[in-house]
Amino acid sequence: METGIRVLLLTVACLALQGCVVRNWIHHRQEVRAEREAAKEEAASASQQDDIEAPPPRVVEPEVERRKITVPKIKSSNIELGLHYGALSVEDFGTNQVYGAFAAYHITEDFFFQGEYGRSTAGRTSFETLGGNIQLLTNAERRFTYYNLSLGYNFLPGEAFLGRGIAMPSAFYWLGGIGSTKFGGDDRFTVNFGAGYRVLPSDWIAVHITVQDRVFKSDLLGVSKLTNNIEARVGASIFF
Amino acid sequence: MCLLVALLIAPAMGAAREHLQVFVTEPYLELHTGAGRGYPVFTVVPRGESVDVLFRRTDWFKVRTERGVEGWAAQKDMQQVVLANGAPFTFPLGDRAGYTSHRWEMGMFAGDYGGATLVSGYSSFYFNSQLAAELSLGQFLGKFSNGTTGDLGLTHIIAPEWRLTPFLMIGTGFVHISPKATLVQPAERTEQTAYVGGGVRYYLTRRFFLRAEYKAHEVFTHRNANEQVDEWKLGFAFFF
Numbered sequence: 001m002e003t004g005i006r007v008l009l010l011t012v013a014c015l016a017l018q019g020c021v022v023r024n025w026i027h028h029r030q031e032v033r034a035e036r037e038a039a040k041e042e043a044a045s046a047s048q049q050d051d052i053e054a055p056p057p058r059v060v061e062p063e064v065e066r067r068k069i070t071v072p073k074i075k076s077s078n079i080e081l082g083l084h085y086g087a088l089s090v091e092d093f094g095t096n097q098v099y100g101a102f103a104a105y106h107i108t109e110d111f112f113f114q115g116e117y118g119r120s121t122a123g124r125t126s127f128e129t130l131g132g133n134i135q136l137l138t139n140a141e142r143r144f145t146y147y148n149l150s151l152g153y154n155f156l157p158g159e160a161f162l163g164r165g166i167a168m169p170s171a172f173y174w175l176g177g178i179g180s181t182k183f184g185g186d187d188r189f190t191v192n193f194g195a196g197y198r199v200l201p202s203d204w205i206a207v208h209i210t211v212q213d214r215v216f217k218s219d220l221l222g223v224s225k226l227t228n229n230i231e232a233r234v235g236a237s238i239f240f
Numbered sequence: 241m242c243l244l245v246a247l248l249i250a251p252a253m254g255a256a257r258e259h260l261q262v263f264v265t266e267p268y269l270e271l272h273t274g275a276g277r278g279y280p281v282f283t284v285v286p287r288g289e290s291v292d293v294l295f296r297r298t299d300w301f302k303v304r305t306e307r308g309v310e311g312w313a314a315q316k317d318m319q320q321v322v323l324a325n326g327a328p329f330t331f332p333l334g335d336r337a338g339y340t341s342h343r344w345e346m347g348m349f350a351g352d353y354g355g356a357t358l359v360s361g362y363s364s365f366y367f368n369s370q371l372a373a374e375l376s377l378g379q380f381l382g383k384f385s386n387g388t389t390g391d392l393g394l395t396h397i398i399a400p401e402w403r404l405t406p407f408l409m410i411g412t413g414f415v416h417i418s419p420k421a422t423l424v425q426p427a428e429r430t431e432q433t434a435y436v437g438g439g440v441r442y443y444l445t446r447r448f449f450l451r452a453e454y455k456a457h458e459v460f461t462h463r464n465a466n467e468q469v470d471e472w473k474l475g476f477a478f479f480f
Contacts, residue, residue: 071323072260074331075295078480105346107447107478108334109276109298113346115361149348149361151476157276169274178350178359180379186420189357189381203295203302239297 079240080104080206084118086233090144090183092221094123098144098231104152112152114175118231120144122183125221136220141185144229146214148179148192160199170199181216181229188216194231208235259292259304262321262329269321271311275300283309291321299334334447338479340400341369347451347477349378353389354469356382360389362477369400374409387417389471391435391455407453409437415459415469433457437471447478 081103088098100118107113122142128134156172173196181190194212201207214229268284275297283305285291291303291313299315321329332338343366351358360378367373372395379388393411413435418428439453452474459467 068325071329072258074260074293074301077295077297105480106298107480109300111448113348113478149359151348154276157274157278159274159279167273169276169279177348180359180381187379187381187386189359203297 077203077239078106080106080112080237081240082206082208082235082237084116084208084210084233084235086210086231088118088120088144088229088231090120090122090229091218091227092125093142094125096120096123096144098233102235102237104237109157110154112154112173114150114152114177115147116150116179117147118145127221137184141183144181144183146179146181146190148177148190148214150175150177150179150192155195168199168201170197172197175210175212179214181214184218184220188218190214190216204239206237206239208237209233210235257292259294260329261290261292261324262303262318263290263324264288264320265322266317266320269313269317271303271305271309271313272300273311275302275312277314279312283311290324293318296331334480336403336443338447339443339449342366342479345372345477345479347475349451349453349473349475351471351473351475353378353380353471354382356380356385356387358389358471358473360473360475364395370397371395372397374411383420385417385419387415389413389415389433391433393435397441404440404442406438406440409435409439409453409455411435413457415457429462431462432460433469434460435471441477444476447480449477449479451475451477 081101083099083101085097085099087095089095098118098120100116102114102116104112104114120143122137122144125136128136153174154171155174158170158172160168160170162168174194175196176193177191179190179192181188192212192214194210196208196210196212198206198208209232211230211232214231215226216229217224218227219225264285264287266287268286269291270281271283271285272279273282285305289306291305294302294304294310296302300312301315301318302310303313304310315331315333318329318331323329332342345364345366347362349358349360349362351360358378358380360376362374362376364372364374374391374393374395376391377388378390380386391411391413393409393413395407395409397405397407399405411434413433414430415433416428416430435455435457437453437455439451441449441451443449453472455471457469457471459469461467
């Protein structure tokens with residue numbers, strides 16, 4: 001009997017403890033739920049504030065990617081290189097053939113910058129021809145070499161027509177500049193001026209006819225004087 | 241069939257275009273027969289159509305339309321076209337902004353080198369809008385001697401955005417002097433030099449500016465004392 005009472009009391013005690021545990025657990029769950037609710041409410045109110053500042057959600061996501069364009073370098077074609085051949089009249093020394101090269105840089109449609117180099121060999125003066133064996137200059141000194149830097153101005157641009165079907169851009173131009181001439185064993189400061197006509201059969205080729213005067217001081221014939229040395233030439237060039 | 245599909249797709253891909261394709265956004269793009277303001281307009285490209293940019297000469301662009309017609313478009317009209325992705329077509333302009341900041345410039349001078357007449361040319365490469373490496377070559381033609389001179393140095397533009405702006409120079413070079421044969425000491429000599437200098441440049445229009453400068457050269461001779469040579473020159477130059 002004593003044992004039965006003990007079992008009963010133990011059972012009651014266990015049930016009572018279990019009841020307490022369950023009650024405590026329920027109470028704890030209620031607290032956790034309340035905390036979660038409070039947290040949710042806080043988050044909701046915070047997100048509402050954010051929504052006012054944040055941009056509206058995207059309705060359509062763009063599917064087209066922006067095309068990437070690699071811009072190729074545009075080729076510039078302003079440089080002109082050419083050769084020329086013609087006749088040069090060296091004052092007092094007759095007219096002789098001249099040949100050389102030139103390079104131009106076209107700065108605008110109106111102006112260009114040109115460098116020229118040319119060679120010729122002067123002939124004999126009338127004095128030498130009439131005087132027999134007299135030699136004023138040695139053969140080396142008769143070599144006439146010049147270079148100059150000039151500014152060119154396309155004075156009359158236009159078109160040249162070949163029949164009905166072909167039109168070629170052309171221009172009449174002025175040239176003027178400074179340079180140096182080696183003649184008679186001396187280098188002389190030289191001023192040049194002239195005019196020319198350029199026609200372009202294609203975008204890359206030009207044909208020139210130019211007349212240019214090179215003026216320098218010379219004392220080869222005893223007195224110092226300004227000499228005019230007129231050159232007429234044809235040239236062909238390529239644009240780069 | 242595959243070939244046909246490939247042929248249809250190939251032009252649309254556009255990846256292997258040799259030339260830059262630009263689109264007309266103004267009502268039309270005028271094409272001239274030549275690279276100059278006076279050449280007549282012979283066709284127009286309507287808005288929305290494209291042209292291929294073939295090359296550029298001075299301030300003109302040679303373009304080819306979708307129909308294969310080739311003509312010249314002016315720089316100011318090409319500023320209005322856009323690339324295939326809608327971005328503007330930009331290219332260096334020969335204007336005041338280009339004067340302030342450019343890569344290359346070239347010019348020619350006339351002046352005085354220690355009493356002799358000087359002809360010279362120069363070229364500069366700009367690292368930024370203020371600092372440039374400069375190479376100049378000249379020939380001087382005097383009463384007692386002729387010669388050539390070459391300088392390599394740095395130039396600092398003090399205020400590149402000003403129309404009239406001073407600049408400073410420093411560098412080294414050489415001078416080759418050939419005394420005239422009539423004097424007793426005909427020995428030619430080449431000496432190393434160093435220089436400091438300064439000058440001003442003044443923007444004219446388009447790609448042109450004037451430039452005046454002074455250089456004080458110290459010539460390192462093989463004799464006991466060095467020589468000093470003053471160089472004054474005035475010229476015009478252009479940038480590109």
